Amino acid sequence: MSGSPDPARIRAELAALLGPSSLLADEAPLAAYESDGLTAFAARPAAVIAPRTADEVIATVRWCHRHGVPFVARGSGTSLSGGALPVSGGIVITLNRLNRILRLDPAERIAVVEPGVVNLAVTQAAQPHGLHYAPDPSSQPVCTIGGNVAFNAGGAHCLKYGMTSNHVLGLKAVLATGEVVEFGGASREQVGPDWMGLFVGNEGLFGIALEVTLQLLPRAECFHTVLAGYATLEQAGDAVAAVIASGLLPGAIEIMEQLALQAATAAVHAEYPPGCEAVLIVELEGPREVVAADRLRLDAILAASRPVEVRPARDGAERLAIWKGRKSAFSAVGRLSPDFIVQDGVVPRRRLGEALRRIQAWSREAGLRCANVFHAGDGNLHPLILYDGREPDGLRRAEELAGRILRMCVEMGGSITGEHGVGVEKRDYLPIMFPPEELDLLRRVRAAFDPAGIANPGKMFPAGAAPALTHTGLHPLERAGVIARE
Amino acid sequence: MSPTTPEELAAAVRALPRVLPVGAGTKARLAAVAPGVTPVSTRALRGIVEYEPDEFTFTARAGTPLAELAAVLAERGQYLPFDPPLATAGATLGGTVAAGLSGPGRWRFGGVRDFILGARFVDGEGRLLRVGGKVVKNAAGFDLPKFFVGSAGCCGVLAELTFKVFPRPAATRTLRLTARDAADQVRLLRVCAGGRWELDALEAAVDEPAVFVRLGAEEAALGPLVAELLGRFPGRELVTAEAAELWTTVTGFGWAHPGGALAKVLLTSGEVPAFVTWVRAQAGARAWIGAGGNAGYVSLPPARPVAVSPWAGALLRGNGPRWLGPRRTAAVMAAVKRALDPAGRFPDFED
Ligand SMILES: Cc1cc2nc3c(=O)[nH]c(=O)nc-3n(C[C@H](O)[C@H](O)[C@H](O)COP(=O)(O)OP(=O)(O)OC[C@H]3O[C@@H](n4cnc5c(N)ncnc54)[C@H](O)[C@@H]3O)c2cc1C
Numbered sequence: 104m105s106g107s108p109d110p111a112r113i114r115a116e117l118a119a120l121l122g123p124s125s126l127l128a129d130e131a132p133l134a135a136y137e138s139d140g141l142t143a144f145a146a147r148p149a150a151v152i153a154p155r156t157a158d159e160v161i162a163t164v165r166w167c168h169r170h171g172v173p174f175v176a177r178g179s180g181t182s183l184s185g186g187a188l189p190v191s192g193g194i195v196i197t198l199n200r201l202n203r204i205l206r207l208d209p210a211e212r213i214a215v216v217e218p219g220v221v222n223l224a225v226t227q228a229a230q231p232h233g234l235h236y237a238p239d240p241s242s243q244p245v246c247t248i249g250g251n252v253a254f255n256a257g258g259a260h261c262l263k264y265g266m267t268s269n270h271v272l273g274l275k276a277v278l279a280t281g282e283v284v285e286f287g288g289a290s291r292e293q294v295g296p297d298w299m300g301l302f303v304g305n306e307g308l309f310g311i312a313l314e315v316t317l318q319l320l321p322r323a324e325c326f327h328t329v330l331a332g333y334a335t336l337e338q339a340g341d342a343v344a345a346v347i348a349s350g351l352l353p354g355a356i357e358i359m360e361q362l363a364l365q366a367a368t369a370a371v372h373a374e375y376p377p378g379c380e381a382v383l384i385v386e387l388e389g390p391r392e393v394v395a396a397d398r399l400r401l402d403a404i405l406a407a408s409r410p411v412e413v414r415p416a417r418d419g420a421e422r423l424a425i426w427k428g429r430k431s432a433f434s435a436v437g438r439l440s441p442d443f444i445v446q447d448g449v450v451p452r453r454r455l456g457e458a459l460r461r462i463q464a465w466s467r468e469a470g471l472r473c474a475n476v477f478h479a480g481d482g483n484l485h486p487l488i489l490y491d492g493r494e495p496d497g498l499r500r501a502e503e504l505a506g507r508i509l510r511m512c513v514e515m516g517g518s519i520t521g522e523h524g525v526g527v528e529k530r531d532y533l534p535i536m537f538p539p540e541e542l543d544l545l546r547r548v549r550a551a552f553d554p555a556g557i558a559n560p561g562k563m564f565p566a567g568a569a570p571a572l573t574h575t576g577l578h579p580l581e582r583a584g585v586i587a588r589e
Numbered sequence: 590m591s592p593t594t595p596e597e598l599a600a601a602v603r604a605l606p607r608v609l610p611v612g613a614g615t616k617a618r619l620a621a622v623a624p625g626v627t628p629v630s631t632r633a634l635r636g637i638v639e640y641e642p643d644e645f646t647f648t649a650r651a652g653t654p655l656a657e658l659a660a661v662l663a664e665r666g667q668y669l670p671f672d673p674p675l676a677t678a679g680a681t682l683g684g685t686v687a688a689g690l691s692g693p694g695r696w697r698f699g700g701v702r703d704f705i706l707g708a709r710f711v712d713g714e715g716r717l718l719r720v721g722g723k724v725v726k727n728a729a730g731f732d733l734p735k736f737f738v739g740s741a742g743c744c745g746v747l748a749e750l751t752f753k754v755f756p757r758p759a760a761t762r763t764l765r766l767t768a769r770d771a772a773d774q775v776r777l778l779r780v781c782a783g784g785r786w787e788l789d790a791l792e793a794a795v796d797e798p799a800v801f802v803r804l805g806a807e808e809a810a811l812g813p814l815v816a817e818l819l820g821r822f823p824g825r826e827l828v829t830a831e832a833a834e835l836w837t838t839v840t841g842f843g844w845a846h847p848g849g850a851l852a853k854v855l856l857t858s859g860e861v862p863a864f865v866t867w868v869r870a871q872a873g874a875r876a877w878i879g880a881g882g883n884a885g886y887v888s889l890p891p892a893r894p895v896a897v898s899p900w901a902g903a904l905l906r907g908n909g910p911r912w913l914g915p916r917r918t919a920a921v922m923a924a925v926k927r928a929l930d931p932a933g934r935f936p937d938f939e940d
Pocket of ligand 1: 139140175176177178179180181182183185186187198218219239240241242245246247248249250251252253254255256257258259306307310311312313433434522523559
């Protein structure tokens with residue numbers, strides 16, 4: 104961070120600029136901002152700013168631009184890839200106070216929200232009008248729309264209606280240069296280059312979203328949710344391929360593996376068919392007549408997939424119980440182990456069974472437990488690799504296994520991330536997806552939005568490309584003294 | 590120039606100081622070549638490179654005609670659900686992306702931007718580069734494939750595109766609902782859009798206050814849905830041939846003036862009455878309303894320019910500026926343009 108002012112001066116200047124109440128100065132609250140959902144890493148920012156208005160965010164970003172001070176936007180800090188990890192000596196701009204729904208227009212079926220609005224709050228506000236906001240990350244009770252936009256967040260129900268990007272109609276943002284821009288608008292159609300599409304998924308490297316226009320969908324009239332247990336994980340994977348190939352278009356297709364099933368059972372008293380290595384959840388949604396017709400086809404496909412047991416939800420309560428088990432699985436698995444990392448690779452769906460079998464074999468080889476809970480319909484794997492950070496090489500072994508899985512995803516023609524973003528965690532894997540010329544293209548685009556490299560530096564791009572970081576420690580970031588292990 | 594491979598395309602771009610990529614020319618205004626600019630045609634850059642029916646994805650060269658693609662997908666019961674327009678006129682996949690055009694089917698699952706997964710393109714330095722990926726979900730790197738949707742050749746020449754596709758519904762039914770006037774049309778559009786029916790397409794006419802609705806699902810499910818809609822709203826079901834003709838006319842802009850101007854403007858459903866009034870004030874204008882009231886298409890007789898538009902839009906055919914109505918410019922837009930095309934080989938956004 105050579106050249107940027109010392110922390111005390113940064114705090115004094117920002118307090119003068121915004122007033123002391125927008126600055127979190129005490130040591131204790133600051134500690135809460137040192138990490139995000141990827142808890143293996145932590146860094147101490149020079150200051151944490153909690154603006155109350157968009158203008159304060161703009162003023163802060165312009166100040167950063169003038170002084171060459173790096174900033175990291177932060178929603179609820181649930182990023183699983185270290186996207187919201189602070190830059191040591193830089194500032195964190197936390198957007199939780201910008202949490203107003205500015206406009207909800209049920210006739211046009213849109214909502215205009217501030218970035219700190221929690222994902223689930225949008226659906227809650229839309230519900231009285233029979234509407235909902237479709238992207239539903241498992242973290243939806245806490246994660247923010249700003250964080251969703253930065254990561255193009257997905258969720259269990261993204262199979263049919265797509266990710267965050269497919270539901271954002273317009274946005275206003277302050278770029279790292281201090282320029283305030285507006286892309287898109289209230290219309291569902293567009294002309295000219297899709298600037299908004301480019302902004303969504305930028306991982307905080309372009310600037311800060313200040314206002315987001317979301318499309319709302321009518322809530323589906325009818326759901327048919329089935330839970331099917333399989334003796335092997337591979338069989339469950341093959342069942343997914345069969346459902347997809349049949350031409351049905353379910354709202355969601357998810358898989359939970361044994362370890363995740365145990366965890367969910369312990370945490371929320373979920374009940375699963377005994378003797379199953381994996382459970383498949385398939386949900387059809389739509390008008391009742393359509394669901395009734397599709398259900399016959401789904402039943403036949405599942406019956407032919409050699410399940411141990413098939414359990415359709417008989418009512419709304421049983422459906423909710425299935426989803427409660429699924430959505431609690433992440434945090435529940437967390438209780439099984441002192442530490443875990445979650446991977447987010449994508450494989451072609453027809454190769455799911457094969458991919459899962461390899462992951463199983465490799466985790467056995469590595470002596471690590473691995474729980475798979477994931478968006479199977481999209482081929483989006485979420486292996487949770489459990490390790491003990493107190494063991495000297497615990498994290499290293501877990502990261503090695505994760506690396507093997509990511510390489511497999513790319514070799515199969517997939518991706519290193521489906522929805523959690525590259526962040527800090529996978530930045531050294533970006534080059535296995537993109538050769539140097541294409542990485543250079545991404546860097547040129549980044550530089551167009553942020554020539555000084557002050558917006559969330561050290562993320563997405565492999566170490567060395569990050570202007571604010573140098574390597575002198577263990578993990579590239581640890582070596583830099585930028586982060587420390589908790 | 591009509592290169593036959595992406596590599597030849599890159600070489601062609603490198604050899605020319607100023608380039609405009611053109612497909613089949615069905616959006617003539619976007620394919621109009623300014624003095625000093627050489628058109629590079631994707632006519633010979635065609636064919637499906639990869640098609641994985643079980644994966645519901647394909648990769649095809651930019652010059653592949655939509656009709657050819659649709660035929661191959663249909664053999665496996667699959668389709669691009671956004672009904673890419675002008676397929677029968679010969680439109681190409683690359684031209685559809687560059688023009689950012691989606692047809693009636695975009696209503697249910699989204700438009701061309703929502704189905705594109707990846708691309709190979711030639712940048713302003715003549716480099717052949719890949720963006721995005723080949724699987725249905727991918728968050729690695731910036732979403733440049735989306736950025737190219739609607740980019741009208743300003744930032745590079747598309748060589749190859751990867752899309753996801755969906756299973757084609759087993760059956761479809763089309764209804765023509767009648768409204769009293771434009772305000773009633775808005776009410777009808779909104780009730781239909783907010784209902785339980787999951788409509789496939791929701792369009793409206795301008796010369797008469799009609800709303801057109803298409804449903805797609807298993808045959809068994811459609812009967813009751815159609816009966817319910819016709820019980821609630823005045824109107825009738827179109828017989829198969831009539832429905833086919835309607836959708837061919839809509840996706841092919843068959844209602845527009847041959848040889849005249851054709852423009853697309855962005856609306857919200859509440860703006861439909863103002864759009865109808867604006868159209869009526871222009872002598873000889875014909876128009877259509879797409880995407881549940883989110884897009885307005887207007888056509889004028891030959892040699893008649895489109896009046897100043899109160900809405901942002903694009904001119905697809907006819908003479909005049911490429912973009913209509915209020916425009917947003919930002920320093921970052923020029924910076925991104927420079928990042929992709931430092932020497933200015935391709936047209937400026939504002940040309
Ligand atoms: C238990 C659990 C389950 C999860 N399940 C899912 C899931 O199903 N699907 C999924 O996609 N993700 C999931 N996640 C990951 C995470 O919740 C998402 O990435 C979410 O979008 C992050 O939102 P946030 O508000 O917490 O953002 P943060 O973690 O605070 O920030 C994430 C990134 O966004 C940037 N950012 C935040 N706000 C803004 C803004 N206003 N403008 C610009 N950049 C900004 C940050 O700089 C950072 O890079 C899960 C996480 C947990 C802990």
